[in-house]
Amino acid sequence: HVSSKGEQKPFQRVIDVSSGDPHRAGMQPLSFARQVGLAVCLYPKLLKESSFPVDVRQRAEKLLGACNGGSVGSYSASSCGIPQIQKSVAEFITRRDGGVASDPEDIIFSSGSQRTLKLVLHLLSSGQGPTQTGVLTPLPCPHTLPMLLDEVGVKLVPYRLLEERGWTLELEELHRALKAARRHCEPRAIYISNPGNPTGHVQDLKTIEEVIRFAASKRLVLLVEEVYQDSVFGQDKKFLSYKKVLFEMGASYSERVEMVSFHSISAGTMGECGLRGGYMEVINMDLLVKNFLTSMQGPCSLPVLPQLALEIMVNPPSPGDASYEVFTQVRRTLQNILKYIFLRVCTFLNGVPGMSCQQAMGGVFIYPCLHLPAEIIQERSGLRADVLYCKKFLEEEGVCLGPGSENGHDDENYHIRLCISAPAAVLEDVLKRLRSFHLRIQDRHH
């Protein structure tokens, strides 16, 4: 196979498993979502299409009724978005959290969790030198985060997750990190990713309570990325929202701790990255701050379709609906497959000499540790060993992995990031190539 520059390559096409983009990798979107909110709402003549289940058509009619002029082609009502959908999201959160109330006015829509996070960080950003805003950030963190913090002028204050315990968050490490940071900046917030991107760790009740107490006592804003909340696969593990735990800790916490929780239609079983949509729930923030966050969306109204997709995400078909059986089956199958894939990939990678991998419990990433020969680490290319490893793997095998450096890792441990939300055949091919490449690299340096 020959590249566009005429080079012979040992692969037919490049596979990119470095970011969490399931549709790009070949995964199928959820039919219900695409049928309802999207195909039928865009082309309402399909309301008469009898091959669509009746609840698809009913939902589409309801959603169109919430749009100005009954059309997705109209500007949405206010800069907050469509009020009925704010309400749907709040009801979803209340159900998810076993009755802990959510106020529709705390829900702010955006074009994805990255953009919402950026707005919040912009607001937090101030000062220079020792007064510059710092944000306590897990290492490893989502690979988009270090650049984002840098862009808005906020200092990344690292706290390290404990790999040997399956990437747990340890309270002592938070204290250490905060203390070490105080000389260089002014920490004003703590960032959490749960289920963890890229670690796949799912936090337990005790950890979440510790983090909330820590944030409360140190007066830190809690920024909680919870975009993989529907993607927990670990045995006996389940997702607990920070909001629920916060409100079950009593009024001294629930009325005081400032918290923002981020969710998105790009992640999890929805996986609609190309639509660009999400929301944040803003708790205990000053009303002026909240209004400012809403108004910062810009002078224009929000896109309508991502809001519809969000409504469908938080309101999947329920028992009795015509689509319920099929939808539930598809989603359950998808979740079972991901569970199997996680087990398979971890076991496989742990079987490769010079590689080790914690068992992920959720999310879409696997983040194995590389034990590399000293020669590759000391190579004089000027690149970190993990970056060099990914570069060579791309050149030799046509697969794009993410180096741990992008996840903020800058120490002597080298990691790679691999999105497992891809069709089985693609993934097996990637694993086979990774194993043979890894063995080859070690041979070369012996």
Next chain:
Amino acid sequence: HVSSKGEQKPFQRVIDVSSGDPHRAGMQPLSFARQVGLAVCLYPKLLKESSFPVDVRQRAEKLLGACNGGSVGSYSASSCGIPQIQKSVAEFITRRDGGVASDPEDIIFSSGSQRTLKLVLHLLSSGQGPTQTGVLTPLPCPHTLPMLLDEVGVKLVPYRLLEERGWTLELEELHRALKAARRHCEPRAIYISNPGNPTGHVQDLKTIEEVIRFAASKRLVLLVEEVYQDSVFGQDKKFLSYKKVLFEMGASYSERVEMVSFHSISAGTMGECGLRGGYMEVINMDLLVKNFLTSMQGPCSLPVLPQLALEIMVNPPSPGDASYEVFTQVRRTLQNILKYIFLRVCTFLNGVPGMSCQQAMGGVFIYPCLHLPAEIIQERSGLRADVLYCKKFLEEEGVCLGPGSENGHDDENYHIRLCISAPAAVLEDVLKRLRSFHLRIQDRHH
């Protein structure tokens, strides 16, 4: 009829004709656009739907082929958007301008012309007091512009369009405005709206050449909003792009004048306001500036669907395509109706005593002048007479008009803004109410 606060109102529902949102007003979207790019691309099973014309399915397949992983649910390729669609837009511009070439790399996508304009203004904004950036702005201007300029810290430098000549732009007025501004700020750009929002005026070749020569000699960046380029209805009038005229004026202009032209899927026959999409073509800008404009879109990829809608807008069905006949007929009918409506509304309003209206030639707004009794002008409400007029009209008749103040008008002439892209029955009702309200207001003050 009773309002939610229990008041008796002489209308059943509020009609908003203050902004250009045709679908909200009840206009139908273009079937081809909705079928292809949107319904079929979102739900590719519809590719097998034989009730759709064959070119709808072919186009959808082609567009899906341009998406990562063949899905609209994937992140788009680069921060510039989907390269094939940049190319389509450049080809559209080249065709439109009779062969004047357009470079795909000059096309930058965004979520609508407001947002793109804001990015450009941000870049232009600098200084304070006499060094603050000023932008020469027509009065009247689009009603979203004054707030936008204010938001980015740019000074509005007004130049007045000549109402009695049908809202023409006069060269002497540009010179006067520039001279008057020099004491208060540093004018760095000139903003043009053609076809004019809200005036409906369509500029001729001579005017465009004068503006280009003026911008060149005064070293001003040309910011040209051309979102109504497909909506010209005046007898013997046609749309001429600034780009085409610039390039036909020879290299001393075409290689030198910095220009940005804005287009959008929200305006004109497309009218897809809720999707949020558009592009700007950036001419003669430094490469670094262009790259910065691209990167300022943020850390996330661009939404995919608005890009598909843009592709369909610039590539409607062509002769020989299965959809061509119907599509062309629908669009022609739509344009004929708008032409008729413009004539009808202008004639009607000119027949109302105390109202006068220039004949609009394009766009979607009518912008009549109100000759108001001295009493309403001097009323002690603290409101400008046009704002008060719109407020009372909304309270008494349930119709939301736009006061000329929003379009930057601040002198002794009072105007209202009225979007005519609404179903005939709605519009006739609005006209009837406007006439009777206007006569009532004059009676009250006699």
